[in-house]
Amino acid sequence: MKSFATRVVTLALLLSAPIALRPINAQAAPDSARLARLKAEALTKVDARAKQIQEILDQLFSFGELGMQEVETSKYLTALLEKNGFAVSRGVAGMPTAWTARWGNGKPVIALGSDLDGIPKSNQKPGVAYRDSLVGGAPGHGEGHNSGQAVNIAAALVVKELMEREKITGTLLLWPGIAEEQLAGKAFLVRAGVFKDVDINIFSHVDSDLYVNYGPAPSLALISAEFRFKGSSAHAAGAPWRGKSALDAVMLMGTAWEYKREHLPLTQRSHYIIKDGGDQPNVVPSSASIWFYFRERDADKVKVMFETAKKMAEGAALMTETTFEGARIIGSAWNIHQNRPVAQMMYENIKRVGMPKWDSTDQKFARAVQQELGQPDSGLKAVPQKLLTPQEALAQATGMGSDDIGDVSWTVPSVTLQYPSNIPGTPGHNWADGIAMATPLAHKGAVAGAKVEALSLLDILLTPKVVADAWDYFHNEQTKTTKYQSFLSDTDQPPTFLNAEIMATYRPLMRPFYYDATKYKSYLEQLGITYPTTRASKLPTKPVP
Numbered sequence: 001m002k003s004f005a006t007r008v009v010t011l012a013l014l015l016s017a018p019i020a021l022r023p024i025n026a027q028a029a030p031d032s033a034r035l036a037r038l039k040a041e042a043l044t045k046v047d048a049r050a051k052q053i054q055e056i057l058d059q060l061f062s063f064g065e066l067g068m069q070e071v072e073t074s075k076y077l078t079a080l081l082e083k084n085g086f087a088v089s090r091g092v093a094g095m096p097t098a099w100t101a102r103w104g105n106g107k108p109v110i111a112l113g114s115d116l117d118g119i120p121k122s123n124q125k126p127g128v129a130y131r132d133s134l135v136g137g138a139p140g141h142g143e144g145h146n147s148g149q150a151v152n153i154a155a156a157l158v159v160k161e162l163m164e165r166e167k168i169t170g171t172l173l174l175w176p177g178i179a180e181e182q183l184a185g186k187a188f189l190v191r192a193g194v195f196k197d198v199d200i201n202i203f204s205h206v207d208s209d210l211y212v213n214y215g216p217a218p219s220l221a222l223i224s225a226e227f228r229f230k231g232s233s234a235h236a237a238g239a240p241w242r243g244k245s246a247l248d249a250v251m252l253m254g255t256a257w258e259y260k261r262e263h264l265p266l267t268q269r270s271h272y273i274i275k276d277g278g279d280q281p282n283v284v285p286s287s288a289s290i291w292f293y294f295r296e297r298d299a300d301k302v303k304v305m306f307e308t309a310k311k312m313a314e315g316a317a318l319m320t321e322t323t324f325e326g327a328r329i330i331g332s333a334w335n336i337h338q339n340r341p342v343a344q345m346m347y348e349n350i351k352r353v354g355m356p357k358w359d360s361t362d363q364k365f366a367r368a369v370q371q372e373l374g375q376p377d378s379g380l381k382a383v384p385q386k387l388l389t390p391q392e393a394l395a396q397a398t399g400m401g402s403d404d405i406g407d408v409s410w411t412v413p414s415v416t417l418q419y420p421s422n423i424p425g426t427p428g429h430n431w432a433d434g435i436a437m438a439t440p441l442a443h444k445g446a447v448a449g450a451k452v453e454a455l456s457l458l459d460i461l462l463t464p465k466v467v468a469d470a471w472d473y474f475h476n477e478q479t480k481t482t483k484y485q486s487f488l489s490d491t492d493q494p495p496t497f498l499n500a501e502i503m504a505t506y507r508p509l510m511r512p513f514y515y516d517a518t519k520y521k522s523y524l525e526q527l528g529i530t531y532p533t534t535r536a537s538k539l540p541t542k543p544v545p
């Protein structure tokens with residue numbers, strides 16, 4: 001195997017050599033000069049869409065919808081894509097809020113995906129550098145998933161214009177990550193065949209940096225499952241001996257897992273919550289459930305954890321004379337593997353685009369947030385992260401989550417473009433991660449992301465070697481010994497019930513705050529928020545209708 005340095009040099013030679021750009025398309029011969037001209041034009045065209053990017057970010061931020069309930073979000077995005085000539089399918093893979101939007105014809109087929117869903121209780125006024133929610137207790141975009149579709153749509157529309165004018169063959173397929181926070185959507189999209197004719201998938205995800213990685217990512221495979229127990233109720237004081245507590249089974253199973261934890265590899269992550277613990281203390285709970293996330297480095301190791309937990313559930317039922325009603329898979333994710341040739345191609349575009357030009361207001365805002373969180377007030381980054389080897393990325397990882405883009409990454413060559421719409425030092429899954437997400441900081445970061453994506457789309461469309469190399473890597477390196485096999489059984493169905501009650505409670509309270517782009521230049525303007533509002537400034541905000 002070649003060294004990394006050799007591969008980079010080889011790639012650089014290939015990129016600079018006109019022969020590498022020879023097309024197999026029947027259309028007019030693209031040459032390096034043509035590609036260079038179209039790329040320069042694409043950058044200008046993305047800049048011209050900065051207003052559209054701002055509107056999409058602000059609109060989705062104001063919807064603040066949770067997984068499987070991305071109703072307004074999907075309605076808005078599909079209408080926008082239909083207006084721009086995309087053929088939209090709704091309710092894809094049995095998920096009412098899932099869709100695909102397709103435009104173009106022939107090969108290559110390039111998929112562009114990004115998540116839609118928010119985080120419970122993270123509702124937060126944008127641009128305010130301390131905890132200040134708009135609707136107390138409501139969900140919000142405490143992860144920044146309001147931004148990725150703007151990146152994809154802006155890049156797709158720019159490239160579509162160029163494809164139409166230049167008669168470039170190819171198909172663009174936009175798709176949403178549904179309920180990513182519960183790892184509940186993408187394995188179903190894969191199972192439904194959404195990616196069956198896709199050549200390359202580009203996923204976009206919010207970050208505080210601009211980068212792409214390749215190879216095995218520091219992410220963990222995951223199974224999310226709910227274990228249900230059935231007992232029988234009785235008056236908890238009047239006739240407790242007649243009750244069989246399903247909650248007892250839940251508690252014993254949780255305790256058993258805590259003992260097990262000592263004997264698990266350090267690389268595992270597992271956590272649980274009790275979803276159903278009974279109704280009130282004087283009624284012995286006749287039903288109860290405990291919801292686990294099991295995470296490990298690969299699919300096989302996660303399956304072992306899941307099987308162990310099922311045995312514990314059976315044991316807990318035996319001990320309490322209750323019934324274990326089975327484990328329902330609610331979500332699943334393979335560990336992520338990113339395609340090296342596509343990442344190397346994209347990295348060249350990242351270097352060209354660079355980080356946004358932050359102004360002193362953005363920096364002041366970022367530093368105020370970092371101080372509020374007790375983090376180093378380094379402000380915003382000036383230079384994109386270099387292309388790390390998988391070993392370097394692992395060494396740099398501070399923690400390991402999961403993302404069901406893993407399932408897509410084992411189905412077709414895939415990379416994740418991280419773009420700088422957030423502030424370094426936020427904890428993740430927190431109100432603080434929503435603060436920036438409808439401010440100029442996030443808008444600029446999404447413009448940078450859209451530029452990298454547009455340039456990369458042109459590379460894929462006009463340089464067939466990119467697709468060929470991507471599949472060569474996929475077949476001969478990535479999947480040589482590991483073959484994707486979904487965690488889902490044929491009978492598993494998407495958990496469309498997720499978050500339904502929370503959204504039924506909060507959507508009516510959030511609706512008066514939806515962004516009205518026809519009346520206000522920005523969501524900040526609509527809310528009467530000065531950017532930035534810091535503890536030092538504490539500027540009063542206008543009352544909102």
Ligand SMILES: [Zn+2]
Nearest residue numbers: 115143180205
């Ligand atoms: Zn995310």
